[in-house]
Amino acid sequence: MAKSKSGSKISSLARWRSWVQAALLLVWLNPWLHLSTVCSPVFHCVSCPLASFACPIGALANFSAIHVFPFAAVGTLLIYGVVFGTFICGWVCPFGFLQDLVARIPTPKFELPTWMGYLRYVVLIVFVLAIPFFFSESSPLFFCSLCPAGALEAALPHTAKLAIAGQQVSWPSTVKITILVLILVAMLFKRRPWCTVFCPLGAIFALFNRISIFFVKFYPDRCSDCDLCRDKCPCAGLSERRAGVERCVRCLKCAGCSAITVEPVFSQQDRPEQGVR
Amino acid sequence: MWAMAKRTALPMLILVGGIASLVYGTRFHYTPVVQGEVKQIVEEQQIEETITIPQPFEPPPGFPPPPPILQTIVRTIKVPKDVIEDVTIHELEPTLIREVTVGGVTLLASGRIRRTYGPTLDGQGSTEMPSLCPT
Numbered sequence: 001m002a003k004s005k006s007g008s009k010i011s012s013l014a015r016w017r018s019w020v021q022a023a024l025l026l027v028w029l030n031p032w033l034h035l036s037t038v039c040s041p042v043f044h045c046v047s048c049p050l051a052s053f054a055c056p057i058g059a060l061a062n063f064s065a066i067h068v069f070p071f072a073a074v075g076t077l078l079i080y081g082v083v084f085g086t087f088i089c090g091w092v093c094p095f096g097f098l099q100d101l102v103a104r105i106p107t108p109k110f111e112l113p114t115w116m117g118y119l120r121y122v123v124l125i126v127f128v129l130a131i132p133f134f135f136s137e138s139s140p141l142f143f144c145s146l147c148p149a150g151a152l153e154a155a156l157p158h159t160a161k162l163a164i165a166g167q168q169v170s171w172p173s174t175v176k177i178t179i180l181v182l183i184l185v186a187m188l189f190k191r192r193p194w195c196t197v198f199c200p201l202g203a204i205f206a207l208f209n210r211i212s213i214f215f216v217k218f219y220p221d222r223c224s225d226c227d228l229c230r231d232k233c234p235c236a237g238l239s240e241r242r243a244g245v246e247r248c249v250r251c252l253k254c255a256g257c258s259a260i261t262v263e264p265v266f267s268q269q270d271r272p273e274q275g276v277r
Numbered sequence: 278m279w280a281m282a283k284r285t286a287l288p289m290l291i292l293v294g295g296i297a298s299l300v301y302g303t304r305f306h307y308t309p310v311v312q313g314e315v316k317q318i319v320e321e322q323q324i325e326e327t328i329t330i331p332q333p334f335e336p337p338p339g340f341p342p343p344p345p346i347l348q349t350i351v352r353t354i355k356v357p358k359d360v361i362e363d364v365t366i367h368e369l370e371p372t373l374i375r376e377v378t379v380g381g382v383t384l385l386a387s388g389r390i391r392r393t394y395g396p397t398l399d400g401q402g403s404t405e406m407p408s409l410c411p412t
Contacts, residue, residue: 036378037371046378047410054374058410062377066384071302072370078295082288136384137411145412154410173412213288265285 011256017090021097028052028094039073041080042093043201045147047154049161057128057201058150061143065132077204085212086205089195090249095149096195102187103234110189117196117247120203128200145173148194151180191234196247206246213265216250222259229254307367310382312392314364319355326352361396380411 027033028044033052040053056073063070080088089096103109127143135141144150155172162169186193195202209215232253254260330346368376376382382390396404 037375039374045410047408054378058378059374063373066377066382066390067388068308068373068390070370070374071298071306072374073302075295075297075299075302078291078298082291082295137380142412144410147412150410150412158409176412208291211288211291213292265288266281 010252010262014252014255017251018097018100020091021094021100024092025094025097039076041076041088043095043149043199044093045150045154047150047158049154049157051153055149057147058144061128061132062137064129065137065142067133077201081205081208082211083213084205085209085215085250086202086248087212087214087250088205089199089202090251093195093201095199096192096249098152099187099192099194100234102184103191105188107188109191112190112193112197114247117206119197120199120206123198124200124203140173140175143200146176146179148176148180148183151176192249195249196235202249206248209246209248209250211265214262215265216248216252216255217261217263219259219261222257224257224259226257229257229260232256302370304369306370308370308373308390309365310368310373310376310390310392311363311365311385313361313395313397315359315396316362317357318360320358321353322356323351323353326350376406379407379409381406 028040028042029048029050030052031050035052036046036054038053039056039059041056042053043057044051044053044055046054046058056077059070059073063073123143127141127146131139131141132143137144139145151172155176159169159172183194183198190196233248234251234253235247235249250262252262255262327347327349330348332343332346336342373382376392381393383393385391394404394406
């Protein structure tokens with residue numbers, strides 16, 4: 001791995017990633033910051049007792065159910081997506097942070113085929129947009145009725161709160177809890193299973209990875225084929241060694257050498273070829 | 278220079294589009310929402326009333342007074358009454374985001390959007406916006 005000055009800077013920045021994710025929890029989990037009229041750029045349920053912002057996916061699904069175009073939510077996603085791409089997933093999202101923490105448990109980790117990343121678009125189109133639009137929010141396949149983040153952050157805390165207060169407990173749906181349990185178990189054996197296979201928000205941000213203002217650049221001519229970037233990648237995102245690949249969550253673990261850097265779009269150098277080396 | 282302009286054109290276009298969409302949504306995008314409001318109306322009611330009509334003449338001295346003459350008449354009175362009336366309000370998108378994400382509004386078969394909460398005459402049902410997502 002050929003070290004460079006910018007590469008070592010970026011890799012030292014990447015070491016702070018967990019701290020950045022933890023610090024940003026104070027923004028997403030802040031009961032004093034009641035901004036449920038504003039969509040955040042992260043996957044976090046608005047019904048969480050500590051939630052400060054509305055979930056953009058929840059807003060898209062619910063607006064689809066009432067047949068109204070969500071200009072504010074779409075605008076928020078366009079702005080964050082085109083500036084940062086999937087940096088949001090790797091550095092900002094609380095559900096991504098949870099998956100990173102669970103992945104630290106030393107269990108054997110498996111990789112899934114790359115094509116499974118496209119399931120995220122199926123989730124986005126079918127469960128977030130189409131089912132609410134055609135069958136309303138009362139459909140059992142409505143995205144929020146299946147969402148594991150909603151189950152973990154909202155349904156379980158409220159059930160516990162009712163039980164502790166001695167009130168009649170309204171149990172969350174079995175399907176939702178089952179999905180949450182399956183995702184939690186999958187987190188032990190696959191890094192970021194929700195992000196790489198199902199997350200509709202990650203699917204939206206991934207669309208911007210090739211054109212975002214801050215982008216991850218891969219220089220094939222500087223690569224010495226040491227394969228360290230492939231070994232370090234938690235999402236197998238760089239397995240094809242393409243800059244701006246959709247599965248990449250831009251954790252920057254791979255960016256320790258001169259072949260991979262983060263540059264703004266205003267950088268004078270041309271974007272390298274997107275080809276496979 | 279030309280290469281950089283080409284490279285930045287699409288991201289800048291999307292960024293401007295995103296900002297325009299966000300500003301339009303938060304400042305100018307209103308959605309009509311039907312909600313029930315308590316209104317007081319004045320209703321006319323007809324009531325039956327029995328009145329006593331005075332005797333046309335006094336009985337002679339030493340005679341008992343004749344029984345009173347009773348007559349039932351129908352009178353119209355005005356009574357104030359509370360009713361729930363549908364009112365259309367125009368909600369700005371941020372307000373709608375808060376309401377829709379907790380199930381505070383729903384789409385009717387008629388295509389209109391209606392609040393799921395509001396005042397009721399019998400005191401049943403919730404007058405407060407739900408605080409939790411219904412799912």
